[in-house]
Amino acid sequence: MTLRPDLAAIAAHVAKGSRVLDIGCGDGALMAELESTLGVDARGLELNPAQVERCVGRGLSVVQGDADRDLANYPDKAFDYAILSQTLQTAERPDRMLDELLRVGTKAFVSFPNFAHWRTRAALMFGGRMPVTSALPLSWYETQNIHHVTIDDFRELARAKGARIERGWFFANEKQIGAPAANWRAEFAVFELSR
């Protein structure tokens, strides 16, 4: 099956046989891919009970819970990788979430929509309205994205938190693009972090 490009980038860089926690795992597409192709021991955390049901039906180990609260119950360094895809911007406190990721995981993958993409900037600058784009499809009043973040903001947060950015991948129009001017050009970013 075809993974979303940010998930594919993550899947391509997870080590064989490692232990992975996928936070906000959705229907478990990434977990299933990691388990079947890399023999990864994957666990998931997902808020939506219907998605959890789907995961259980796929034979995945997924716990229904809220990442803002429930990460605290996982032991330190229980996982080689903690993965947070498209969820950071929905966290109550993304800064604390980043700390938790690097507590439960030796490394972390974080993917998020880049609020500084030129299309978003243009919508705000010329339209004077909160942007509604393919990357950010919901209006301001109904979006779960309560903490919009840009690539440069994230780099700054990582620096402030003492987290090392090991690698980054950038995407526009479902394709990977180069790092130069990514804060303008990328709709999505994925970072691999450690501490």
Added chain:
Amino acid sequence: MATPPTSKSFALPNDLPLDCGQALNKVEIAYESYGELAPDKSNAILICHALTGDQYIASPHPVTGKPGWWERMVGPGKPIDTNRFHVICANVIGSCMGSTGPMSEGPDGKPYAMQFPVITIRDMVRGLVALLDGLGIDRLHTVVGGSMGGMQALSLAANWPDRAERVLVIASTARHSAQNIAFHEVGRQAIMADPAWQDGDYYASDASPDNGLAVARMAAHITYLSEEGLTAKFGRRLQDRSSKSFGFDADFQVESYLRYQGSGFTQRFDANSYLYITRAMDYFDLAEEFASTPGSGKLADAFAGASSRFCLVSFDTDWLYPTAESRHIVHALNAAGAKVSFVELSAPHGHDSFLLEHAALDRVVQGFLE
């Protein structure tokens, strides 16, 4: 209650050691099974029953004639599909549907009554494991249990970690809370306050403590339902009358319903069994069982050797074993590194939801067994 009919029965070849330090001899375990056992015995599912449940999971109850208690879940083409799985359900020791319990004959040839030793959930499971040994089933495909059945499934996973590949625990808990114990104590006191109880020696007499047992069932039954469910089903509606009687008849439908539940229960259940099984549940604290010193028990230690896959399910209106209890187990399993899934399902019917129609529960059960 009526004399229990004959189910399939397995006589344990050895005495059954108990947590209280005694041993039970000549133990019989009555059980039912459904579906064919595969030649390699890889498709066996053990279902553990709840407090007042029994082995008649998918066949009519021989006393009441009612359908099996989980027919909607177990059978050909059902989520626990007996075309694929060999499903075993045994009456727990201490109960009254054919397995050794207080109404069984003791060493002196008379019913044990209150001479029956106090048993624990782990003792029940020890009996079930002895049955599996007798049936030649080393490793279950899955052990499944709701409510007290879930406690047994957890106990099996913790104490006999190699015996089940999958562990499915529905609407259950790893320990009885003060509130759980309190409700059980009301039930026990109701039984023991009934003059017909006669210190438990009522088997040879004409009277049995049906009134006390009925009250115990009524009190317990309330804990199995939700306020929302009771309101929807009964509200303040009157029973077969247009106005209040200014007396103590069952004016309200809810009173009539509870009385009916209480008296119906006495047809099929033994009061002493009710005392013993509620005691076993009250004593249940899986973390304490694995504590090196009293009070030091961490639930994660109970699952230190667990290699099974776990799935826990709770219901949002269950106030008997609320979601927080399932989460507590999930956290312990996570801390122990066990593979665990958990989902809280929405259902209006409180604790009893696990026995009722629930499409999402069916999907979770079926999916987990794949």
